[in-house]
Amino acid sequence: MANTTKTRSRSMHAKVTNGITYVVLILMSIIWLFPFVGLVFQSFRSYATEYGGMVSYIIPKEFSWDNYTYLFSEECSFVKWYLNTLTIAFFVAVLNTFMILCVAYSLSRSRFKGRNFLMQLWLILGMFPGFLTMICLYFLLKQIGLTQAGAIPGLILVTVASAGMQYYVSKGYLDTVPKALDESARIDGASNARIALTIILPLAKPIIIYTALTAFMAPWCDYVFASYVAFGYSDSYNVAVALQRWVWTNDYQGFFTRFCAGGVLVAIPVTILFMCLQKYYVEGVTGGAVKG
Amino acid sequence: MGKENKLSAGIKNGFSNIGKNVKEIGVTFTEGDWITKLSFLIMGLGQLIHKQFLRGIIFLAVEVLFIYYMVTFGAEYLVGLFTLGTVETYVDKSGVVPVTIYGDNSFLILLYGIITVFAVIAFVYLWRVNVRQNRQIKIFLEEGKHLPTSKDDLHSLINENFYTTLLALPNIGVFIFIIVPIIFMICVAFTNFDADHQPPGALFSWTGLTNFKNLFSIGSAGFGSTFFTVLGWTLVWAFFATFLNYFLGMGVAILINKKGIKFKKLWRTILVMTIAIPQFVSLLYVYKMFADDGLVNGYLLKWGLIDSYIPFWSNMTYARILIILINVWVGIPYMMLMATGILMNIPEDLYESARIDGANGFQMFMKITLPYMMFITGPYLLTSYTGNLNNFNVIYLLTQGNPKSMNMVGGAGYTDLLITWLYKLTINDTNYRMAAVIGIMVFVVTAVISLVVYRFLPSVKDEEGFQ
Numbered sequence: 135m136a137n138t139t140k141t142r143s144r145s146m147h148a149k150v151t152n153g154i155t156y157v158v159l160i161l162m163s164i165i166w167l168f169p170f171v172g173l174v175f176q177s178f179r180s181y182a183t184e185y186g187g188m189v190s191y192i193i194p195k196e197f198s199w200d201n202y203t204y205l206f207s208e209e210c211s212f213v214k215w216y217l218n219t220l221t222i223a224f225f226v227a228v229l230n231t232f233m234i235l236c237v238a239y240s241l242s243r244s245r246f247k248g249r250n251f252l253m254q255l256w257l258i259l260g261m262f263p264g265f266l267t268m269i270c271l272y273f274l275l276k277q278i279g280l281t282q283a284g285a286i287p288g289l290i291l292v293t294v295a296s297a298g299m300q301y302y303v304s305k306g307y308l309d310t311v312p313k314a315l316d317e318s319a320r321i322d323g324a325s326n327a328r329i330a331l332t333i334i335l336p337l338a339k340p341i342i343i344y345t346a347l348t349a350f351m352a353p354w355c356d357y358v359f360a361s362y363v364a365f366g367y368s369d370s371y372n373v374a375v376a377l378q379r380w381v382w383t384n385d386y387q388g389f390f391t392r393f394c395a396g397g398v399l400v401a402i403p404v405t406i407l408f409m410c411l412q413k414y415y416v417e418g419v420t421g422g423a424v425k426g
Numbered sequence: 427m428g429k430e431n432k433l434s435a436g437i438k439n440g441f442s443n444i445g446k447n448v449k450e451i452g453v454t455f456t457e458g459d460w461i462t463k464l465s466f467l468i469m470g471l472g473q474l475i476h477k478q479f480l481r482g483i484i485f486l487a488v489e490v491l492f493i494y495y496m497v498t499f500g501a502e503y504l505v506g507l508f509t510l511g512t513v514e515t516y517v518d519k520s521g522v523v524p525v526t527i528y529g530d531n532s533f534l535i536l537l538y539g540i541i542t543v544f545a546v547i548a549f550v551y552l553w554r555v556n557v558r559q560n561r562q563i564k565i566f567l568e569e570g571k572h573l574p575t576s577k578d579d580l581h582s583l584i585n586e587n588f589y590t591t592l593l594a595l596p597n598i599g600v601f602i603f604i605i606v607p608i609i610f611m612i613c614v615a616f617t618n619f620d621a622d623h624q625p626p627g628a629l630f631s632w633t634g635l636t637n638f639k640n641l642f643s644i645g646s647a648g649f650g651s652t653f654f655t656v657l658g659w660t661l662v663w664a665f666f667a668t669f670l671n672y673f674l675g676m677g678v679a680i681l682i683n684k685k686g687i688k689f690k691k692l693w694r695t696i697l698v699m700t701i702a703i704p705q706f707v708s709l710l711y712v713y714k715m716f717a718d719d720g721l722v723n724g725y726l727l728k729w730g731l732i733d734s735y736i737p738f739w740s741n742m743t744y745a746r747i748l749i750i751l752i753n754v755w756v757g758i759p760y761m762m763l764m765a766t767g768i769l770m771n772i773p774e775d776l777y778e779s780a781r782i783d784g785a786n787g788f789q790m791f792m793k794i795t796l797p798y799m800m801f802i803t804g805p806y807l808l809t810s811y812t813g814n815l816n817n818f819n820v821i822y823l824l825t826q827g828n829p830k831s832m833n834m835v836g837g838a839g840y841t842d843l844l845i846t847w848l849y850k851l852t853i854n855d856t857n858y859r860m861a862a863v864i865g866i867m868v869f870v871v872t873a874v875i876s877l878v879v880y881r882f883l884p885s886v887k888d889e890e891g892f893q
Contacts, residue, residue, distance in 0.1 A: 148686060151684075152684070152686050152687060155681050155684060155687055156687070158681060159681065159682070159687075159693050162678070162693075162696075162697070163693065163696045163697075165755070166696055166697055166699060166700065166755070167696060167699065169708060169711050169712050169715060170699060170703065170708070172711070172715065172721060173707070173708075173711050187719075188714065188717060188719040188720060189724070190719070190720075190721060190723070190724020190725065190727070190728060191721075191724065192721065233595065233596050233599070236592040236593065236595065236596055237592070237593065237596050239592060240588075240589035240592045240593050243589075244588070244589035246589055252593075252597075256600070258873070259600070259604055259605065259608065261812070261868075261869050261872040261873050261876070262608050262865060262868070262869045263816050263844075263845050263848060263865055263868045263869070264816075265818070265845060265848055265849050265852065265865075266607075266608065266611050266848065266861070266862065266865030266868075267604070267607030267608055267610070267611055268849075268852055269611075269852060269858060270537070270606070270607035270610045270611060271603060271607055273533065273537070274602070274603070274607070291603075292603055294599065295598075295599030295600070295602065295603040295604075296599055296600055296603050296604050297596070297599070298593075298595075298596025298597070298599060298600055299596075299600060299604070325581075325584050325585040325588070326584065326585050326586070326588035327584035327585070327588050327591075328584075330588070351704070354704040354706070355704050355705045355706050355819060357706060357819075357822070357823075358818065358822075358849065362853070373706075374704070374706040377706070377707075377710070378706065378710065381710045381713070381714065390714065393710070394711070397707035397710075397711065400704055400707055401702075401703045401704060401707050401708075404702065404703070404704055405699070405702040405703055408698075408701070408702035409695070409698075409702060412695075412698065415701075415763075416763050416766075416767060417767075419760065419763050419764050419767070420763070420764055420766075420767030420768065
């Protein structure tokens with residue numbers, strides 16, 4: 135008798151706490167989604183028929199494609215900026231991954247003289263803020279003609295050149311691949327290069343996807359260096375630099391809603407890609423935390 | 427824990443290493459035959475004669491190139507490093523049309539000077555390797571061992587020395603685009619390179635510790651009070667940004683993982699949206715949402731909750747609190763993903779036995795979940811804190827460091843972090859010398875915090891442990 139009341143009260147208790155949890159989660163979901171819903175709605179507000187600046191309501195009185203047609207019209211280089219960003223993101227994703235894997239594999243598999251020195255040096259270098267060296271990098275790029283009109287390859291070069299320093303997560307992952315695999319292959323007479331390519335590389339697929347994904351997503355937000363290297367040459371802007379101007383200029387007549395439309399077009403493909411590869415992202419994030 | 431001992435041991439080690447090297451070089455010279463002796467002057471000679479063509483040619487080429495570089499280019503800049511240029515640029519007005527006669531360019535002298543110093547160091551090192559190889563040849567021949575041929579050398583690049591092949595490109599990249607620029611900027615901190623001393627129009631020169639004195643001097647012209655205000659806010663910001671996200675993220679992960687909660691995947695996907703959508707889109711939109719004429723003020727006015735708009739971004743306190751809250755919005759999902767993975771690894775029987783002992787949910791959290799999480803994520807907390815010290819995006823996209831203040835120098839505002847201030851000094855004021863000093867201070871702060879915290883971490887990793 136007493137037992138049943140106890141279980142009943144416990145199940146009541148569980149129901150109440152679950153109810154509270156649901157309320158919290160629903161509230162959070164609203165807060166998390168609200169800005170994005172707003173972004174999408176405002177991108178459909180027309181400058182011609184309504185107003186393109188700031189208003190105090192979310193749902194436009196009349197839906198229109200005005201902002202989107204503007205983005206693809208002659209007077210706006212949005213397509214150019216978009217392709218710029220896509221180019222950077224693609225090359226950075228491929229080349230960064232290559233560089234990071236090279237470093238991660240060497241540091242995980244080889245014990246050589248200077249290994250600890252290298253790791254400590256890079257750790258220390260990583261403590262300097264990236265923007266510190268901006269003017270020097272700009273000058274170096276200028277010497278080889280990779281600023282302004284050549285800003286796109288310039289940005290790729292700078293990003294990829296120092297990518298090796300971000301090896302931590304990948305190395306942590308490769309450390310968990312048993313060394314016995316290497317040993318047995320070595321006994322069979324395989325060279326180190328062969329072991330890396332045929333045995334370790336296929337096993338590293340999740341971390342390769344994680345590295346490429348994060349590398350692909352970063353250039354979409356790169357504002358600081360991208361704007362500095364382009365130096366006012368608008369054909370070399372990426373979306374972040376270009377759209378930023380629309381929000382910050384004092385005269386945003388019409389440009390706020392155009393920013394929303396541009397933002398939607400940027401967010402959709404990146405978000406879809408992320409959601410598809412989310413599994414690998416989670417694996418990388420958790421692995422990174424556990425291994426530091 | 428005997429840090430000084432370690433240091434002095436390190437220095438002793440360094441000196442004895444140099445001594446050993448010098449001794450070995452001497453022995454190589456006295457015991458060597460004429461080929462070895464000549465190889466001291468003509469690098470690669472010994473290798474070439476003993477049919478190690480690849481090594482020989484590389485060493486010879488290095489020597490020829492180095493001498494050519496120094497004679498035609500390097501030596502001049504190496505000397506220039508002492509003064510950073512003496513010939514001023516001036517306008518020659520004697521002719522009909524005034525002509526600008528360019529003098530020395532301090533920027534180039536400093537940059538190329540640094541590169542030349544590295545070239546010299548590299549050359550000395552390679553010379554040492556050359557001597558050692560010649561010694562090895564002698565020992566190998568005496569013992570009747572097989573000397574590695576060019577073919578062997580090439581093959582080792584994909585086998586025993588595969589790591590050199592892999593690390594070559596990343597190291598070159600880091601050297602050119604990280605190490606040289608950082609050393610350049612460290613040097614700039616000791617010069618007067620600013621808006622009034624911009625090459626090629628004007629020279630800049632060494633000024634010793636003047637800039638550092640300026641940074642700490644409290645007064646109308648000094649950077650002192652601004653620096654400490656910005657530093658203080660940077661530390662406070664990083665504290666909240668890290669720990670608020672950490673605990674809230676963990677809380678959300680626990681909520682979603684609770685037994686009996688449905689649609690786990692849906693909740694996670696909704697939260698993860700802020701990671702997926704590029705920050706410049708989401709943060710700029712949120713910035714506008716809280717603008718004076720933005721959505722939030724608009725609705726609050728419409729519903730009659732306030733009479734006039736709330737100046738979210740122009741009031742220091744509001745702006746600071748809002749930034750931290752918005753950062754929670756961006757940062758929780760990341761921590762939630764991480765915590766979800768780790769929570770699943772906690773053995774279920776730990777909770778089971780605690781439940782039998784009559785522990786309630788809160789006690790179990792304090793005694794099991796939290797210690798486990800802290801242990802595992804200790805290093806992450808540290809990197810997260812130092813990362814937040816330099817969290818440029820969130821601050822700059824939201825406030826650009828505003829609200830500005832008349833009490834602060836260098837265009838700093840009340841929400842500026844050291845890193846955004848550094849950016850402003852570089853871009854708006856072209857005050858490169860002070861930007862460099864602040865960059866060094868960011869490094870010092872990061873390094874000190876990392877060192878101190880690292881010693882207290884329970885889970886200082888045993889690197890080989892997992893293998």
